[in-house]
Amino acid sequence: MNHRRSTEPHVTRRFSLSRMRRTPLSRAMVRATTAVGAVVGLGSCATNAAQDTWQPKGPNAKMIDDLQQPIFAVAGIIGIIVFAAVSYAIWRFKDRGQPIPEQTHGKPALEITLTVIPALILAVVGVFTFRVIFDLAKTDDTELVINVTGQQWWWEYDYPAQNEWGITQPIITSGQLVMPVGTKVLLRETSRDVIHSYWIPALNGKRDAVPGRIHTLRLEADEPGIYAGQCTEFCGLSHANMRMEAVALSKEDFATWVANQQAAYQSPAEGTLAKEGESVFLNQCVRCHQVDGLKRPDGSLAIAAPDENVWSGAAPNLTNLMTRNTFAGAMFDLLRDACRDDVWNAESAEFGAKYLAGVDEACLNVNDLRAWLRNAPEVKPMYANPALLADTNGKYRGMPNLGLSESDIDKLVAYLLTLK
Amino acid sequence: MFKVGSKLFLGTTGFAAVNLVAYLIFVERLAIGGVALSMLFAALIGVSAAVLMINDGDDETQPRDTALTRASMWPLIAAVGLVLLVLGLVVSQLYFIFGGIVLVAALAEWMVQAWSETASDDPAHNEFARRRLLHPIEFPVIATLGLGVVIFSFSRIMLAISKNAGTVAFMVLSALVLAVGSMFAIRPALKPALVSGICVIGAVGIVAGGIAGTGAGLRPQLAEAAAEDHFSHRECGPEKAKYFDKKAMKTLSLRSNVAAVIELRDGKLTADVYGFTRPQQQVSVPRANPVTFIFRNFDSAERRMVAYLGTAAAAMPVDGEMAGKHGDTNETCTQLIPQGAEQALTITYNKPSIAQDNDKPFTLTVAGLEGQAIEVVVP
Numbered sequence: 173m174n175h176r177r178s179t180e181p182h183v184t185r186r187f188s189l190s191r192m193r194r195t196p197l198s199r200a201m202v203r204a205t206t207a208v209g210a211v212v213g214l215g216s217c218a219t220n221a222a223q224d225t226w227q228p229k230g231p232n233a234k235m236i237d238d239l240q241q242p243i244f245a246v247a248g249i250i251g252i253i254v255f256a257a258v259s260y261a262i263w264r265f266k267d268r269g270q271p272i273p274e275q276t277h278g279k280p281a282l283e284i285t286l287t288v289i290p291a292l293i294l295a296v297v298g299v300f301t302f303r304v305i306f307d308l309a310k311t312d313d314t315e316l317v318i319n320v321t322g323q324q325w326w327w328e329y330d331y332p333a334q335n336e337w338g339i340t341q342p343i344i345t346s347g348q349l350v351m352p353v354g355t356k357v358l359l360r361e362t363s364r365d366v367i368h369s370y371w372i373p374a375l376n377g378k379r380d381a382v383p384g385r386i387h388t389l390r391l392e393a394d395e396p397g398i399y400a401g402q403c404t405e406f407c408g409l410s411h412a413n414m415r416m417e418a419v420a421l422s423k424e425d426f427a428t429w430v431a432n433q434q435a436a437y438q439s440p441a442e443g444t445l446a447k448e449g450e451s452v453f454l455n456q457c458v459r460c461h462q463v464d465g466l467k468r469p470d471g472s473l474a475i476a477a478p479d480e481n482v483w484s485g486a487a488p489n490l491t492n493l494m495t496r497n498t499f500a501g502a503m504f505d506l507l508r509d510a511c512r513d514d515v516w517n518a519e520s521a522e523f524g525a526k527y528l529a530g531v532d533e534a535c536l537n538v539n540d541l542r543a544w545l546r547n548a549p550e551v552k553p554m555y556a557n558p559a560l561l562a563d564t565n566g567k568y569r570g571m572p573n574l575g576l577s578e579s580d581i582d583k584l585v586a587y588l589l590t591l592k
Numbered sequence: 593m594f595k596v597g598s599k600l601f602l603g604t605t606g607f608a609a610v611n612l613v614a615y616l617i618f619v620e621r622l623a624i625g626g627v628a629l630s631m632l633f634a635a636l637i638g639v640s641a642a643v644l645m646i647n648d649g650d651d652e653t654q655p656r657d658t659a660l661t662r663a664s665m666w667p668l669i670a671a672v673g674l675v676l677l678v679l680g681l682v683v684s685q686l687y688f689i690f691g692g693i694v695l696v697a698a699l700a701e702w703m704v705q706a707w708s709e710t711a712s713d714d715p716a717h718n719e720f721a722r723r724r725l726l727h728p729i730e731f732p733v734i735a736t737l738g739l740g741v742v743i744f745s746f747s748r749i750m751l752a753i754s755k756n757a758g759t760v761a762f763m764v765l766s767a768l769v770l771a772v773g774s775m776f777a778i779r780p781a782l783k784p785a786l787v788s789g790i791c792v793i794g795a796v797g798i799v800a801g802g803i804a805g806t807g808a809g810l811r812p813q814l815a816e817a818a819a820e821d822h823f824s825h826r827e828c829g830p831e832k833a834k835y836f837d838k839k840a841m842k843t844l845s846l847r848s849n850v851a852a853v854i855e856l857r858d859g860k861l862t863a864d865v866y867g868f869t870r871p872q873q874q875v876s877v878p879r880a881n882p883v884t885f886i887f888r889n890f891d892s893a894e895r896r897m898v899a900y901l902g903t904a905a906a907a908m909p910v911d912g913e914m915a916g917k918h919g920d921t922n923e924t925c926t927q928l929i930p931q932g933a934e935q936a937l938t939i940t941y942n943k944p945s946i947a948q949d950n951d952k953p954f955t956l957t958v959a960g961l962e963g964q965a966i967e968v969v970v971p
Contacts, residue, residue: 197645317867321878330971332865332876342876344971358867364881384882385849388867409624464946478880479942485880489971560620 222400229374229399230392232308236377239304243297250293308376311388314358318349320389322361322368322381323484324407324569325414325554326501337426343433344464346488347498349418352426353396359389364484365569369405372418378404393420396523398497398516409553410570415502425524432528432592433492437465440590449587452580460487460571463591483555483567493591494531500571503552504540511535530592538585545581547573597648598640605636662709666702673698701726742795745802751814752805768794828898828925830960837896842933844886850936851875851883854897854956854966857890861957861964874967875956877941884938885956887926893960894928899939899968900955902948925959941970 218224228234316337321328329350331343337352349372351357361370361381370389371378379389393399403414421429440446450466454474458466462476478487493499497507497515505512511534518526540551549556554570561567576584594602612629619625643649673694680688708722709715746765750758772794776787810818817835827833852875853864862871877883887897901922926935945953945968954968 195645197641201641311867312869314867314869317865319876319878321881328878330876330878333874333969342969342971360867362878362881364878386851386866409627462944473946475943475947477943485940485942486878557620 223373223402225373227374229397230376230394232376232390232392233374235304235307239300243301246293246297308390309388310390311358313356314390315356316351317358317360318351320349320359320361320370320381321364321486322370322403322407322414323364323486324366325403325410325503325552326488327368327370327403327414327416328486328488331430338430339434341434343430344489345433345492345496347416347502348398348496349391349416350426350429351391351393351418351420352423353393353420355392355423357391359391361387361389364486366407367405368403368407368414370401370416371404372399372401372416374399375418380405391418393418396420396422396425396520398527408569409555410501410503413501413503413552415498417498417502419497419527421524421527425528428524428528429495432495437463437491438590439467440587445583445586446590447587449583449585452576452583453587456574456576456580457490457584462487462489462491464489464491481567483564483569487571490588490591493588495528495592497527497531499541500544500548500552504544505537506531506541507535508537512537531589533589536585536589541585541588542581544571545574545576545584546578549573594644595648597643601636601640601643605633605640608633608636664702664705666698666705670695670698670702738795742798745799745805748802748805749798750805751810752808754811755813828896828923828959830896830928832894832928837928840927840929840933841935842929844934844936846884846886846936849884850886851877852966853886853888855888855890856895856897856958856961856964859891859961859964861961861966863956863966872966874969876969876971879944879970880940880942882938882940884936886934886936887929887956888934889929889931892931894930895961896926896928896959897935897937898923898925898957898959899937900952900957901939902941902943902954903952941968943970945970 225240226237228237316334317332319330319332321330326346327349328344328346330345331337331339333339333342349359359370359379361379362385363381363383365383367383368381369378370381372391375391375393376389379387381387397420399418399420401416401418403411403416405411407414440450453461453463454466454468458474458476460476460478460481462478463474466474468474476487479485481487488499494506497505497512499506507515511531515523515526543551548554548571550573552570554568554572555561555564556568556570556572558566558572608629612626612633615629616626673691673696676687676691677695678691680686680691704722704725708718708725711718711721749761753761772790776782809815827836850866852866852872855862855864855871863873863875865872865875875885885897885899889895901924903922924937924939926937929935941954948954954970956966956968958964
């Protein structure tokens with residue numbers, strides 16, 4: 173059946189792409205798209221990207237990498253072929269006023285071919301993908317279990333008692349996940365408030381932490397070092413600041429770390445600034461932050477009550493804070509830049525000793541820590557304005573401004589430095 | 593250049609911009625609302641640009657309809673929605689949400705009707721265009737709301753009448769539905785008004801019954817069972833309770849949100865914790881987060897698992913009532929379940945283990961079974 177260009181009103185209503193392309197607005201949009209594409213393209217060329225998905229540092233991430241490299245190549249080739257074909261068709265058959273060509277009702281042989289080929293490609297990809305998925309879901313070879321709980325906007329890690337690792341009582345920490353190298357670690361993830369997603373690109377893919385559910389994720393690192401990660405499920409104002417770091421130590425260093433985490437609390441000596449800081453901590457911080465072993469002046473244990481003050485019901489346990497390198501959900505470093513670089517860039521053999529040295533006064537990133545203590549919501553976006561807490565029954569999401577004096581901050585910094 | 597559609601979307605974009613600026617200045621610069629309004633503003637810019645680029649999708653050669661538009665009820669309904677919306681700001685979130693839904697629905701209907709009335713010179717075609725666009729949305733929504741009201745009303749009737757009467761009512765109603773449906777099928781020539789009348793009378797009857805049932809309240813057995821506190825039971829001894837232990841559920845579909853599976857086998861209690869290859873005598877759970885334990889009874893006697901919740905009001909079962917409310921015994925438990933059965937218990941531990949007396953940690957035990965306990969550690 174032959175068709176000719178109709179002059180009827182409903183036909184002339186057609187939207188013309190060729191006409192649109194000539195407008196100034198269209199040209200501006202093309203330029204903007206090109207500029208954005210160029211920025212994204214150039215940005216992907218960074219060589220020192222700590223969260224590069226193409227640089228696996230453990231067997232689980234390598235499994236994913238071994239799968240994604242060939243798939244990316246195949247998809248890239250197919251993409252180029254399709255774009256070339258579409259571009260040719262657009263250029264070759266663009267509207268030049270020619271008559272509409274003869275219309276046919278399909279070509280079965282061509283359609284079957286174009287269905288079967290992608291199906292075969294997807295089937296092959298599917299076989300290898302499913303194999304990797306099942307391998308990554310294995311849990312029966314687990315050597316160390318760590319519970320991971322996400323909340324706005326930090327990660328809590330607790331290590332259940334596991335005598336084979338010297339963990340005789342649960343260890344609780346935050347910001348940095350510490351694990352032994354060459355060990356199959358199983359994370360049991362959940363969340364206290366909204367959905368988060370745990371992702372250390374160098375060690376494995378991402379896994380959602382969902383309230384009311386327990387999801388598992390395998391991690392294993394080949395070499396000692398620090399591996400950076402990022403929450404990858406939008407979880408509120410400071411989602412972009414919800415970072416994490418996995419610290420891999422040799423098994424001997426890990427045993428040292430475990431022993432230190434289980435050591436009894438040492439109160440600062442009487443008459444020191446740190447002792448005064450302990451009092452400030454007991455008056456202000458212990459409402460939410462637990463320090464295991466800390467006692468009130470009457471001798472009773474100081475028990476934090478984040479369940480009464482924080483919407484998620486939890487705040488970071490600060491026992492042994494200065495054995496970590498980060499604070500405030502790993503948004504800030506506890507180490508000055510030079511000391512931090514010294515740890516991050518250490519050779520494998522030296523890394524453990526440098527990390528286990530913790531944070532001392534010379535290396536403390538005192539500026540960020542003081543700014544945090546002075547007014548936390550000013551340096552990290554949080555729902556911590558007391559006037560806007562009606563929806564959360566007066567509970568904070570994040571750390572509020574405590575209105576500490578500079579003198580109190582001096583004392584607190586001195587006290588926190590003793591938590592090693 | 594600027595036609596009706598362009599003006600509408602440009603105006604809306606400007607309004608969104610004003611809202612965004614006002615929000616950032618007067619409410620809170622970093623609140624999530626600011627993010628949402630920014631995204632709305634950006635989306636509207638995109639829509640406005642698209643509308644401008646396609647010239648409102650209008651063809652200037654098409655003659656415009658000059659006939660007067662019909663009267664519309666949608667402005668009135670939109671006004672009611674707006675009033676509810678504003679009232680909801682003061683009175684209740686429920687009013688606010690309902691008002692918002694009514695307002696958005698009325699504005700959508702109004703816009704489509706206004707568009708359809710000028711789509712062509714033919715009013716019949718215009719009405720067809722409106723129905724084509726909106727009926728696929730209107731019919732399912734109205735049917736869902738109508739059925740929801742009828743089903744809710746019927747549930748109120750069933751809760752108010754006795755169990756035997758409920759059985760009879762269910763049988764009579766289902767027989768009536770079958771008979772009337774068969775009649776409609778056998779006699780397709782029935783007048784639509786008659787069919788509609790029968791359906792409306794049936795629906796109104798059920799709704800009226802539901803209102804009466806709500807007024808009458810729960811039947812005595814249900815009221816008594818509720819008073820026994822079905823779901824936060826504190827009488828956790830080995831004896832059988834009259835209502836709480838009646839028809840215990842024997843199997844669970846729950847599998848993915850389990851802190852540990854507690855098994856009673858050969859008089860010994862063990863915890864199977866996902867990730868650990870060997871049975872455990874201790875379970876570590878996060879503080880201030882609901883955790884679920886599954887209890888499996890392989891003992892020949894009927895057993896229930898009891899969770900000791902601490903010396904202080906440290907934990908609460910999943911129903912939200914504070915532990916200890918029903919007396920000094922600060923515990924919660926599963927039903928008595930027979931051999932081979934399983935039940936779940938969900939608990940939130942708000943205080944850490946160090947807040948408990950050393951000799952009385954959080955535990956999971958089995959009523960009537962001495963010397964067996966799983967310790968729950970809350971770091």
